[in-house]
Amino acid sequence: MEQTQGITVHGIGRVTMRPDTASVILGVESLQRSARAAQEAGSRQMQSVFAALRGLGIADDDLSTQQVSLDAQYDYSGEAPRQTGYLANQTLMVQVRSMDRVGPTIDTAIEAGATRVNGITFSVAEPAEAERRARTLAIGDARARAETLAEAAGVKVGRALSIVEGGMPQSGPPIIFARAAMMEKADTSVAAGTSEITIEVDVTFAIEG
Numbered sequence: 001m002e003q004t005q006g007i008t009v010h011g012i013g014r015v016t017m018r019p020d021t022a023s024v025i026l027g028v029e030s031l032q033r034s035a036r037a038a039q040e041a042g043s044r045q046m047q048s049v050f051a052a053l054r055g056l057g058i059a060d061d062d063l064s065t066q067q068v069s070l071d072a073q074y075d076y077s078g079e080a081p082r083q084t085g086y087l088a089n090q091t092l093m094v095q096v097r098s099m100d101r102v103g104p105t106i107d108t109a110i111e112a113g114a115t116r117v118n119g120i121t122f123s124v125a126e127p128a129e130a131e132r133r134a135r136t137l138a139i140g141d142a143r144a145r146a147e148t149l150a151e152a153a154g155v156k157v158g159r160a161l162s163i164v165e166g167g168m169p170q171s172g173p174p175i176i177f178a179r180a181a182m183m184e185k186a187d188t189s190v191a192a193g194t195s196e197i198t199i200e201v202d203v204t205f206a207i208e209g
Contacts, residue, residue, distance in 0.1 A: 006161050006204040007149055011142025013134040013199045019122035019192045022096045025066065026109050027089060027116030035070055035086045042088035045113035052112035053094060056105060062095035091118065097125075102190045122192040134199040139163070142203040150207070158206030166200040 028049065030042035053063060069089045074081040094109070096102050106117055124130070143157065150157045 005207045007146045007157065007207060008202065008204040009142050009145040009149070011138040011140070011145065011201045011203060013137030013139070013141060013201075014196050015130045015134040015137070016194050016196045017124050017127065017130050018194055019099065019124055020097070021123050021125045022099065022102045022190070022192065023121040023123070024094045024096060024102065024105060024109075025118040025120070026092045026094060026106075026114045027118055028092075028113060029115045030088045031073065031085055032088070033085045035072075035088075038086040038088035039070060042090050045115075046090045046092065048113045049092065049109050052108050053105065056101070056108055058094060058096070058105070062097070064093045065090065066093050067091040099190075099192055102192075106190075120190065124195075127197060130197050131199065134197045135165070135201075138165075138199045138201045139203065142201055143205070146203070146205045150205075154209075156208040158208040161204045161206055162202075164202040166202065 026049065028042050028045045030038050030045060032038035032041055050063060054060070067089065068091075071087050071089075072083055073085050073087050075084050092114075094105060096105050102120065110117070139160075146157045
């Protein structure tokens with residue numbers, strides 16, 4: 001069988017994206033002499049945070065408790081440890097679906113009783129369109145490379161005989177951008193930055209002429 005002649009090249013397509021969703025991790029801490037008092041005080045603080053965030057229009061589906069803990073606290077300065085009380089912790093994840101509302105969300109939560117901002121994760125919830133554009137750019141890049149080689153060899157590029165995709169994008173869960181460090185309230189400003197989807201393809205084109 002005669003083997004079809006071809007030019008095999010590697011193409012790359014890159015699309016830069018800006019995030020459209022932020023996951024903010026908030027915490028409430030309460031130190032009291034008894035376990036019950038610590039839990040009750042922490043619950044009151046967290047309920048106040050919940051109410052304030054709902055007041056901003058954040059849906060209940062975008063509010064999820066991540067962790068609840070209660071730990072005895074000790075003073076180790078003496079000869080023997082002495083229990084001084086209990087520390088209650090509760091952690092809440094808030095999905096913010098508008099980038100210009102991230103800062104106000106953090107500020108509102110702290111005003112309502114949140115004592116920690118453990119971090120922020122930025123993401124793109126629906127990256128399918130960016131992936132499609134990256135694939136188109138990758139094929140275009142591959143054809144441009146093939147045409148350069150073909151011109152140097154005095155031939156022409158024909159149809160694509162095979163296409164193999166590499167550098168597969170993440171599918172399903174959101175594409176993660178970055179995680180910000182703990183912050184304190186001061187009319188919080190948040191910069192999400194950008195990230196990119198990269199698609200790579202290996203394409204074999206037929207040789208004509």
